[in-house]
Amino acid sequence: MHFVLTAHDQNSSARAGVLTTPHGQIKTPVFMPVGTAGAVKALHIKELREDIGAQIVLGNTYHLYLRPGTEIIGKAGGLHKFNGWDRPILTDSGGYQIYSLADIRKFTEDGVIFQSHIDGSKHIFTPEKAIDIQRILGSDIMMAFDECTPYPCDRNYAKKSMERTHRWLNRCIQHQSGTTCAYGYHQSLFPIVQGSTFKDLRIHSAEFISNIGADGNAIGGLSVGEPAEMMYEMTDAVCKVLPVDRPRYLMGVGTPANILECIALGIDMFDCVIPTRNGRNGMLFTRNGIINIKNEKWKEDFSPLEEDGEVFVDREYSRAYLRHLFISKEILSAMISTIHNLGFYMWLMNEARKRIEEGNFFEWKNVMVKKLMQRL
């Protein structure tokens, strides 16, 4: 894997680049749709590729390990073969999902013993196991096994947790170097900066992680309930430490405004369930602001979802029709809003990249963050 920076914004730390992976190139900044169980919810693989033009998709190790299980995905020849998505895949390590979904039974230096949220069955995840699973999944980018601290978090706990995350990182790296990808290509491993909302811990963690010299670096434990300003402050502090020449991935972020702000701070990669999950609940992101399509006001609005939108749904369906589908609980409502929102996120990233190349990203971003978050 290699990363080439191709442009820098004039008045911010925003940058554009090209990341080359075993399954193709990714133009950054990039948004990665979340394909939890090996599918982006309510979306065909074909739509993801052709209509939305996603460059890379995220898969959840925790979910895929529990269902269908590594045995089946291994027999299929990896996640790419299993679901037919032939572009890059990034998998998380399962850490975050264990903390947010599973019932944790025991937390040790070795790893975490937890119960499945599906059937209550008992499992253990260790740094080594997280790598083993991701080896079988065959993701282009594997994530280190970490602990995502909650917000707010006691400073002492945040420090201890961060230190353990660093020790787990060393075990991940060691295990990575002792194993190979079953499918013959190189899988990169991204370490994760932790440290909760304590700037000194964040800087310390970023320094520790920078010394690893990984193909790319991630920032975890943000967007977990802290104020947006605090998230930006932490992201800024970390970006100033992380190596300039490697991609920076801010995990689990965020709204269109969050993303633009963090691109300005030097982030290259994002993932978030907001466009898909909020879309399924009737929230549409558009170039002019946010639409809650279930609102009475759209009842007789027969204009297209978004006249100058990116995807076919924007022109082929009206707001009144989509509202009707939501009120009637039709599956098609989730399909339309998912494709619309992801199409919008892709458009936003393309525009951001274009402005970075032109050098005027910062000014554009300041206009857009206000516009995009207003309620229509």
Add this chain to the structure above:
Amino acid sequence: MHFVLTAHDQNSSARAGVLTTPHGQIKTPVFMPVGTAGAVKALHIKELREDIGAQIVLGNTYHLYLRPGTEIIGKAGGLHKFNGWDRPILTDSGGYQIYSLADIRKFTEDGVIFQSHIDGSKHIFTPEKAIDIQRILGSDIMMAFDECTPYPCDRNYAKKSMERTHRWLNRCIQHQSGTTCAYGYHQSLFPIVQGSTFKDLRIHSAEFISNIGADGNAIGGLSVGEPAEMMYEMTDAVCKVLPVDRPRYLMGVGTPANILECIALGIDMFDCVIPTRNGRNGMLFTRNGIINIKNEKWKEDFSPLEEDGEVFVDREYSRAYLRHLFISKEILSAMISTIHNLGFYMWLMNEARKRIEEGNFFEWKNVMVKKLMQRL
């Protein structure tokens, strides 16, 4: 509307034809996917048109009247404009849905007073009202307001109900002739043969309906629980009476085998929720038989859904992957199985038509009905 017969099978009453409607031509025999609330569940309008190649879609008057309501559909300019489907639409009269879904409060010569299954609100449907609503929906083919008797049904009740259905038909015709389509084209009205499972009543009803000289004729009140052989017997008796030169529509039928058998008896048009509803429950119809994709046996079957299938899902997704999506309750499971099953039904109708044109439909049908209904 006009109907031209283009071919007849040598050893059965099967026939091929072309039905011309205000929204285009339909090659018969034809299967009409059910778009209850103005959408075929789990399917984009675009997929219905391009991937499946549906020629005509059915809309449910009862559902559309209750939600979003005729006011909104009227303001949109009719159902075609509301959902973007520009090919022919047939709407039922609401009768069947009232009997099967609503809480009937009162049944009179004038019509039916019922409570909405959605919010319990009170409504009345009369023959005139059913026409008024379908005028606003703007369907190419409207259905007469009838009573669908249950199975089994007392002979006396079946006779009385049939006679009322006939009187209601006269009111529908009178009201049709006194009103016009809001959108400037001609809407045909199909009367419905009733008479439960009593052959003499069916023949009497078919004679009554034949005398109307409608653009096409329908058979209702079958496939409501009676044995298949009884359904075939009634259909056969009715087809022998109905005018040869008008399309014959068998309402709510059926499985692939039911459809082939009834094509052999002279039926031209079908609708049924089986491919869509059963699809959403994991039942896939294929050229070699029926797959219950949730079964353990498909767990590690990485072969395509149906190698020589009609639609992209047949080649792009494996059985193991689709099974995983069903087990994980992913929306994509419903999307894939719907498109697969409707694609299969369209293929089946095209094949049937081809055999009729070749004159060897009957022999092919006898082989296929056995093959298609076996469990894989």
